Amino acid sequence: MIGHDIRNPLQAITSELYIARQSIAETPIKELAGLALESINLIEEQTDYISKIVSDLQDYARPLKPELEEVDITKVIASIFQTVKVPDSIKLVIDLKGFPKIETDLTLIRRALSNLVINAIQAMPEGGTLTINAEKTGRQAIFKIEDTGKGIPEEVKNRLFTPLVTTKAKGQGLGLSVVKRIVEALGGTIMFESKSGKGTKFTIRLPLKE
Ligand SMILES: Nc1ncnc2c1ncn2[C@@H]1O[C@H](COP(=O)(O)OP(=O)(O)O)[C@@H](O)[C@H]1O
Ligand SMILES: [Mg+2]
Structure with a gap:
C-alpha cells in the first residue's frame, strides 16, 4: 500500500535528522550549529506535515475498525496540543466539566478532534478564541x-465533508x-454551525454504552 511506501522513507529521514541534530550539538562552531539546527527544525516540521497527509489518506482509504478501550479524554486533548501548536494570538479555553473516562477508540477520537482543532486554528489567522467542550449527558x-x-x-457549506473539498491554498x-x-x-453524528466573520462550532455526539 502506498502509505507504507511513503512512511518508510519518512521514518528514515526522521531518524537521520535525529542523528544530524546530535552531531551538530557537538560541533564547536556555534554560529553554524544555530543555522543548521534551524534547517533541521524546518525539515522536521515539513516531514510532520507529509506524515499527517499520509495518515489522512490512509484513514480515508481503509475501512475503519474501532477498537474500544477506556479512554481519558483529558489526556487525549492534552496530547493533541503536544503536536498542534497554538499561536500566541489564540486564546485556548478547555472546559471538560469533570468528563469521565469513556469507552471509545483512542486513536480515532484523537485524530477526529485534532483535525477539528487544526481547522479552527487555521480559521483564525488574526487570532481569536478556541473553545473545547466535552460533556456527558445520559x-x-x-x-x-x-x-x-x-x-x-x-x-463549501454543503460539500464540507466531501473529500478534496478545500478553500485553502x-x-x-x-x-x-x-x-x-x-x-x-x-x-x-457531527454537525456544525457557522457565521461568516463570527466563527464556527462543530459538535460531535457519540453514543455510549451503559
Ligand atoms: N473551523 C473552520 N472555520 C472555517 N472554515 C472551515 C473550518 N473548518 C473547515 N472549514 C472549511 O472547510 C474546508 C475543508 O476542511 P478540511 O476537510 O479540513 O480540509 P482542509 O483543511 O485541508 O482545507 C476548509 O478548506 C475550509 O474552507
Ligand atoms: Mg483541515
Missing part, C-alpha cells in the same frame, strides 16, 4: 470545538471527510 458524549474565526465559506480537503468517517464508525 448515554451520550458531546464534544464541541468552537472558534471565533472567519466562518465556513458559503460555497495548501489544503488537502481530507480533514473533515476523515472526521465524519471516524464519527460514523463510532456510531455518532
